[in-house]
Structure formats: structure tokens, C-alpha cells
Amino acid sequence: MTHANGNSLTRRGFFASTGAAALTVASTPVVASVEAGSASNFKFEINRTVDEWLTQLGEQSYAIMREGFTEAPKSSPLWEETRAGTYHCKGCDLHNYSANQKVVLEKGWVFFYHAEPDSVLMAIDGAVPEYGAMSEDAALIELHCRRCAGHLGHLVIIAGGMKHCINGASLDFKPTAA
Ligand SMILES: [Zn+2]
Known part of the structure; x- marks a missing residue:
């Protein structure tokens, strides 16, 4: 809150001092949404x-879950x-996915x-060359654990529809007891 207000005050101060009144008005909705x-x-x-x-995670899962x-x-x-069986977050053991929703591609x-309901949150991620998003402008929807923020993967359109494309290194699989 304090940080965002500080930024908007700085911008308004800049526009006012340069006399760019039109820019000040135009920027208002943008500043509001950032705040x-x-x-x-x-x-x-x-x-x-x-x-x-x-x-806890080891180097590979750390790089994926905490550094994206x-x-x-x-x-x-x-x-x-x-x-x-069920698939759990390697960072906090939250039940994120189930085998009956899985597809092998x-x-x-x-x-x-x-x-699983209320287990995964979304955010905007930057370019992910591994998925063919090479441009600096390319944005993907990142999927991360609701409880520990651990990066799981991305939402992608593949094989005729939307899928959760997840790193195996972010998950622990617990097979159903036979
Ligand atoms: Zn987690």
C-alpha cells in the first residue's frame, strides 16, 4: 500500500512538473489498477x-518450484x-491433482x-522457451500451489483443449493402496 502510493505520487509529481496535463488524466485509471x-x-x-x-526440495525441485x-x-x-492415486505439492503436501484428471501426452x-478445488492459483508468467514462448513479450499463465506458492507449471492449450502442464519435480505421487 505504502509502496504503491509512493509510486503514484511520484508519477503525478513528474507529470505536473512537466506540464503534461493530458498524460496525467490518461494515466489515472492505470495507476488506480496498479494500486x-x-x-x-x-x-x-x-x-x-x-x-x-x-x-527440503533439493536443487532441482527448488529451481522449478521457487525460481520458476x-x-x-x-x-x-x-x-x-x-x-x-493423488498428486501432492512437493513443497507443502497439499493435494493439487488426481489421477482421474490426468492425461498422458x-x-x-x-x-x-x-x-483439485481451491488448491491451485494462477499468475502471469513471462516467456517460457521450453513451451515455445520465445519472445520477451510472450506471457503464459503460471500455475502455483495455493498454500506455499510453489511453481507447478503452466496452463496451456494442447491436444484440443486447455490442460494443466505440470513439472513432475513439483509433485509427489501417492498411489492408491491396492
Ligand atoms: Zn504447496
Whole structure:
């Protein structure tokens, strides 16, 4: 809140001092929307230090879940897993996905039609070359865990519809007991 207000005051001061009245008016809705987004006091339920995350996740899952990297296709055995069971966030064990929503696609990541209710949040991500989004302007919808913010993957259109394209390194699979 304080930060956003500071920015808007600085901008208004700049426009006023240069006499750019038209720009001041035009920028008002934009500033307002930025303030609305920045004013959120949302806090994730689970927060750990960098060292704690590294110890818990290991280097590969840390790079994916806490820094937003994407694993190499078919690097996780979960991509072709077909047993019944549930998929849990590796960062906090929240039940994010279920096997009955999973589809195996040759692309080699872990695909689901839907997440479990109230388990996954979305954000706007930047370019992801691994998914063919090479341009700096390309934006994808990132999927992350509702409880610990851990980066899971992206929402993509593939094989005729929208899918959750998830890194196996972000998930723990718990097969249903036979
Ligand atoms: Zn989590």
C-alpha cells in the first residue's frame, strides 16, 4: 500500500512538473489498477527461508518450484504414470491433482484436465522457451500451489483443449493402496 502510493505520487509529481496535463488524466485509471493489485495483503499459509526450501526440495525441485524453471520433458517418471492415486505439492503436501484428471501426452510433462478445488492459483508468467514462448513479450499463465506458492507449471492449450502442464519435480505421487 505504502509502496504503491509512493509510486503514484511520484508519477503525478513528474507529470505536473512537466506540464503534461493530458498524460496525467490518461494515466489515472492505470495507476488506480496498479494500486488495487499492489494493495493486497495476501500471505501464503506456508513460508520458509531459502535455506529451508533448498534442504527440503533439493536443487532441482527448488529451481522449478521457487525460481520458476521448467524441467526437461520426460525427465520425471510421472509424465507416463497411469496408476490411480493423488498428486501432492512437493513443497507443502497439499493435494493439487488426481489421477482421474490426468492425461498422458508425448510432450513429456505431467498433464491434467483440472486441479483439485481451491488448491491451485494462477499468475502471469513471462516467456517460457521450453513451451515455445520465445519472445520477451510472450506471457503464459503460471500455475502455483495455493498454500506455499510453489511453481507447478503452466496452463496451456494442447491436444484440443486447455490442460494443466505440470513439472513432475513439483509433485509427489501417492498411489492408491491396492
Ligand atoms: Zn504447496
